[in-house]
Amino acid sequence: MTDTPPNRLWPLALMGWLAAFPPAGREAAAAQPPEASRYESGAPGSRTAWLRDARALYAPLSAPERAAIRRRRRRGAP
Numbered sequence: 001m002t003d004t005p006p007n008r009l010w011p012l013a014l015m016g017w018l019a020a021f022p023p024a025g026r027e028a029a030a031a032q033p034p035e036a037s038r039y040e041s042g043a044p045g046s047r048t049a050w051l052r053d054a055r056a057l058y059a060p061l062s063a064p065e066r067a068a069i070r071r072r073r074r075r076g077a078p
Contacts, residue, residue, distance in 0.1 A: 043049060058066055 058069075061069075
């Protein structure tokens with residue numbers, strides 16, 4: 001007697017269904033990187049603090065002054 005094998009495509013159907021309807025928690029977790037709170041805190045030494053300090057330093061300068069600073073830094077670079 002020959003038995004018909006069970007449908008072997010059910011894992012693909014399940015994966016498709018799970019991809020179409022992700023859990024709500026996954027969407028919230030994907031929207032924000034896991035360490036975003038640490039980077040966005042502005043703590044000393046973080047990237048946000050560095051960018052904030054750089055903006056505070058260069059924002060009041062005019063374009064020619066910023067260009068002069070860049071030229072001096074490039075000349076000093078090996």
